[in-house]
Amino acid sequence: MSRTSPHQHLQHTELSRRGLLRTAGGLGAALALGGGGALAASTAGTASAAPATWTHPGMLHNAGDINRAKVRVAAGDDPWLSGWNKLVANSHSQSTWTNRATATIIRGGTGENYSLLFNDIAAAYQNALRWQVGGTEANAVCAVNILNAWSRTLTSVTGNADRFLAAGLYGWQFANACELMRGYSGFDLAAAQEMLVKVFYPLNNSFLTNHNDACITNYWANWDLCNMASILAIGILNQDSAKYDQAVTYFKSGAGNGSLAHAVPYLYTDSAGYALGQWQESGRDQGHTVMGMGQMGALCEMAWNQGDDLYSYDSRRFMKAAQYVAKYNIGQDVPFTTYNWGTGQNCTASSQTVISSASRGQVRPVWAMLHFHYNRRLGLDDKYISQMYYDLVAPEGGGGDYGTTSGGFDQLGFGTLMYAK
Template sequence: MSRTSPHHSIPTGELSRRGLLKTAGGLTAAVALGAASATTTANAAPATFTHPGMLHNAGDINRAKVRVAAGDDPWLSGWNRLTANSHSQPTWTPNPQATVYRGSGYPENYGILYNDIAAAYQNALRSVVGGTSANADCAVRILNAWANTLTSIQGTADRFLAAGIYGWEFCQAAELMRGYAGFDLTAFQQMMLNVFYPMNNDFLTHHNGACITHYWANWDLCTMASVLAIGILTDNAAMYDQAVTYFKTGAGNGSLQHAVPFLHPNVDGYDLGQWQESGRDQGHTVMGMGQMGAICEMAWNQGDDLYSYDSRRFFKAAQYVAKYNLGNDVPFTTYTWGSGTNCAQNSQTVISPASRGQIRPVWAMLHFHYNRRLYLDDKYISAMYDNLVAPEGGGGDYGSTSGGYDQLGFGTLMYAK
């Protein structure tokens, strides 16, 4: 792999948050629902999975429920953004498809899927925070309809993006509705294992036959997020391990040291990390904050602190991305990579201003973790959140194209502390 600087070493012997919070225990056996094929890291998966334990844990849900009922801000403002969204209405009618297509030259219909996922998630969120059975029933109708209809995802290489992004997002709604009367969790798990996971695993293993550095960080990240979410949803330790191991040591651009290839220490008093897609455009760069953030939050809720892995490398990257998108200058080291099937060399020598300042609902999760859980000075992340984003909306609030649905949003409601 061509780089303009050597790889940074990964610290050994790091103590996981899970190790501090849970009693020692070995890996659970991969459940009969399926097993990941990649080499795994011992003790990555929890001995017992926590449910709900993806983007939201029981504490997050209870805090939002209590604060909204009391009329407290900023939770109430976040709640109002949720209830105003057309996707969160209990009258939403699902439109399941047997085959989802994404990519040029195909009868693309993936917009139907991401709209239904946004509706399932938003109705699920309204049901657990507001206690409304009509919203719960709606979320279940959507989840069951797709679980009993979808059989494949097709298209160009973009089909792997669909399997990744919509895989991890769909699991969030299912996790929130876990145990609700009428939800066919088994059928939904089977859909994730039969349709989404094989594509996720194939991409992480083969990268569509391309050079390992060909695909941008987001391709790996959404795929890793899907594997992690499916692992949690199905209590599958091997899948969970596969995602966490790839985050730490994977060969593709989504692993942490490849997604943040260069560090810029003490820039105006703050350590910054250059993001892999910074020379491409800022829309995909900000998207990366949401995808990696989702991975870190899901792992956090299972006891693993990926947020702080490798001396908080992701935090430094989020500060870098936020600083530039706020209109400030940041350093940039020439980034070189191989593309295609023969690893033809390409280089970017300057950061890209394309779509600079684009608003996506990814910053609340990062701000409330690094600033409120860890009490770190997150100057640029907090400014991005406070000045440009808060209160966060979700799918349907940021345009009708797929970019507005690449993240589920509503972080003000669910993460404010």
């Protein structure tokens, strides 16, 4: 899918960064972002968002992230050591974890068993991190056993409409665990790639295309976002340019609530001069709003590691939303414009007139990724994001540290360990 001409200036930045990443082997080039120049001009005609050369590992973590965590933890430096200690203490990161792979996962309706999958994914990811950062072979073996078992066993994800949430959330998370184990002896990458394409992608694609036969605005931003993230992650794992392009194009111009302009419908500047963006779910509750920071953040981070700067797309619209969400959740007031949308199959009119205080201040491990990108990579003043992260969240844990229900597993976490700079 092609890039669109109204954002030609942004296209130059993205392509110049991809060229720099290619030249630098994917390490350390992030600091060069923004240096468009001749390189950007020479590559502006590129039609596809997908990279000419794929970077591996290149989803939530690149080789530089892993090496930095490894060196800093070995040296006993904080905050990396504090993040590592959170990982090691988590029950899911133990090499004795036994997978519970099953053929059919059900989310929504009768017979729900999807906790089997999200717990095992958390265990695979955390064991993979322990191997990558700590070098312990037992953790690698555990991660591979979990991933191989599910890749060879899972044949369907079903249930009521919530099956689309399962397909989105657990699709991108499973792919990320696989990416960390890519190339490890005994890991059946081909089985994982095939399973993700046969079991997860059809649901991801169906949702973004048809939205469960509902009004296009019926489903909240997170539904689109997790399915976009799954398609992007599968595209990276499988080096599938068409899928990668599908996710990036939807982020920029999709019809549903997960595309950037729909997810952040209103922009403001507060009395202190900070740009803010109202999040689409702000009138619903803060738990799902903060979840959105994690879903869009994962999408942006994965694209970043393949050379696409979605974080800065549309004049850093996502950063404005993150500042808005963080400011409200640290206890400060934010503006709110009445949000109107259509529900159900017939687009029945609905509206929210005030921001919701439900679950205000909820802690989820999504903020390190955003803070260390905007503040440390780009050197921007992210006042409210910083306060949210340092005052309420740090150091970040992961699945198993934030309760036993699905909300605590909507993000993989451990951002303090993997993103601190």
